Amino acid sequence: MCPAPDPVSNGNGTPEEMIPVDLGSAVNDNKKMDLKHGTKKGFYARPSDFLSNTSNWKIIESTLREGEQFANAWFDLETKIKIARALDDFGVDYIELTSPAASPESRAHCEAICKLGLKRSKILTHIRCHMDDARIAVETGVDGVDVVIGTSSFLREHSHGKDMTWITKTAVEVIEFVKSKGIEIRFSSEDSFRSDLVDLLSIYQTVDKVGVNRVGVADTVGCADPRQVYELVRTLRGVVHCDIECHFHNDTGCAIANAYAALEAGATHIDTSVLGIGERNGITPLGGLIARMMVADPDYVKSKYNLTMLREVENLVAEAVEVQVPFNNYITGFCAFTHKAGIHAKAILANPATYEILNPADFGMSRYVSIGHRLTGWNAVKSRAEQLNLDMTDDQIKDATAKIKELADVRTQSMEDVDIILRVYHSAILEGKLKIGQPEVLDRLLEEHHESRGTSPTRVPDAKRQRTD
Template sequence: MCPTPLPTTNGHANGHPTEEMVAIDTSAPALPPSLNETSSTPQAPPSVKSHKGLYARPSDFLSNTSNWKIIESTLREGEQFANAFFTLETKIKIARMLDDFGVEYIELTSPAASPESKAHCEAICKLGLKRTKILTHIRCHMDDARLAVETGVDGVDVVIGTSSFLREHSHGKDMTWITKTAIEVIEFVKSKGIEIRFSSEDSFRSELVDLLSIYRTVDKVGVNRVGVADTVGCADPRQVYELVRTLRGVVSCDIETHFHNDTGCAIANAYAAIEAGATHVDTSVLGIGERNGITPLGGLIARMMVADPEYVKSKYNLPMLREIENLVAEAVEIQVPFNNYITGFCAFTHKAGIHAKAILANPSTYEILNPSDFGMTRYVSIGHRLTGWNAVKSRVEQLDLNMTDEQIKDATAKIKELADVRTQSMEDVDMILRIYHKGIHSGDLKVGQSAVLDKLLEQHMPSRDSSPNGKANGVNGNGTPAKRQRIEEGSA
């Protein structure tokens, strides 16, 4: 079991949617004013650099929510994903993209894993990446360390299990042996002039006294970072916060964190660790890794954008996130989840009528992230029974149709009526609006004449299910599926 909460030191406890969409302006800020504001003084816009999150706690003087780094482990932890098999060509593409995105470190599989792993490590080290340092992850063993430093990496990440489970059933060593070997490996790597991190494995099922003792020892030897790893995904944010805060009072070096997502807490745990004083977070693209994987790169970015958007935007090329995720998804033969952070096809899609009205007025009403920051576009779905006339009005304006609010409400009623039979594609909705508009201005149609509109629709849409009495199978007249599409911002 994971331990009970530890004492603290300060006493404080892609793809595209299949539904039809209307793209709307993304220039409006998506971040709301602080919920803590009680003064009548006008609020500063969310883009102001001083914005530090909705629930900032001044007492968290050790918080690093505006000072943290990513160790991107797709090419190490991600290789442990069930579907993963990365060729050197694919690894190089991923590494270059992550470098362009701006991650501070890329972590590679140990060169001791196989001759091919060693060759790949050497090749990636020779790429001459612009801003990203290359690390490799090894066991706490001198043979692994010697191989690692030969590859040309910028740093070595050393790990060994410290929980009773792993000490008994994995490597079989006691804490005395672990400490002695750790010092030997650390001093050897340091002698080569490269970075060194020492991490316990299964940290949250290890004895606190063992953890603090070995962390204090390696800190005195001179590691760049110590690592905390929730190897089985059992920790919760409160436990993470308290352990990292305790550790922050014991070591002077940086603190790296690694969270598995078996119980769905990886992102929350990473954020809690940063709040408590951690400096580095391990991520992988789409969260791929052993079992359910680890903290996803996009999910961490989404969370940290709320804490300090200007800091995140100043460091990372956010519009590249979708491209990176698509590349990795293709490489491991999975789809980007529909509800994926930021890039999922539902991420910035709004459907309910009351939501759509508010979003059209001010996107921050129902969005905490601004899609334009990521090169994305928000959409309002309008071809369904939940649609509202404000959303339809936005589409009418995009199509440059001259219609009154009363007429738009009447046309919306027809769209909702037809959508009770089947969801209407954007092409269907556009044709309904154009036919309605033409009928009104020719004098053939008046507001409230639903039967007349049905006849006009049947006349001009003979190959489509334009009436509630038509076939409700969602196909065109030739038997092929009805066309569905997203309309990009500013298109007609």
């Protein structure tokens, strides 16, 4: 919080009273607002918001193209079909496949996926800006072709060796050929953010006039930041009439932020891959983009995508490339909706929106309040006691919580450990064997419980108990 300003002086050394300013009903409405997951706040729109597409955008899902470049990836046709069907069930707008010119098997896979008859997703393939690739691509039955060529000095000199005149001439030929087949066409520069701006705008304007469906901006090496992205896409939005697709690598950790900045600036399509897999550190992760956009416009996202499919899609791809879904993964990581600190847990139990910007139920997930640790609070323990139908007073809950924290100083207590403590405590209180403030008695009762079941209780070292006492 910023400090309050000093009182304004009237020139005589005495402070003037602050003059009240009526901000209108917006302020009053904001005060009355019941804060919930996905609630939008704020009084004013920015002048630039007329460009924004954060409530109207499409996903080009590239796991079966960019994702194939991931170090661990090798997808046979059966796996590709499973992934394609899962992405279609999720509802992605497009599925992008490896170029059929890459190998005979790539072509066969592309043709097979085109014949699946997917319900929601159109099929694209990604090719070099070359007529031979284009001829092969249009024969596979795809709904669209994504054409790309490097435009930075690095790639023009060390990759394909062509100048901008050749690139422009060839791009026009390829675009006109693909358009003549009645399918979608996108032209993208590669390494856009290290390309000359005049070169970029010139070729984008040219292909826009020829009639591409989309132009693409690609941060091929992951060097761009959100401000650079916003400025380039906003500039491009002013010179082309077609849609704008963006492809962001994550080498410096900006892929999701860059994707959001691009949509704010007027981009219409974002490339993603499941778990972000791809060349090197990969690209914008599907789940990460969904998490960000759920905050921007939850109604739009929920109306368009089958969010409960996200975990299934990620588990499918994780298994295929032999990796684990990260513990802190967006939405589906096992820690994503886990709350541990006592203060947090208390607030979460009162209103989940206090410490959750996303609602786990929207994704078929559940929140978990961890209570078997030294940071636990009695409110969280009380919630667990209520789940177990144990009628305990607040003072009894606090007493039991103290024992949980004491034992958790020795080792983390599992939920089963916590449940045993609560049940033994509750039974002993009802039977008159225990009173509040008798930790030694509770220790003996817990030991008896474990002995009767042949299990080993957590023991607090005598020295530690003496220090605690």
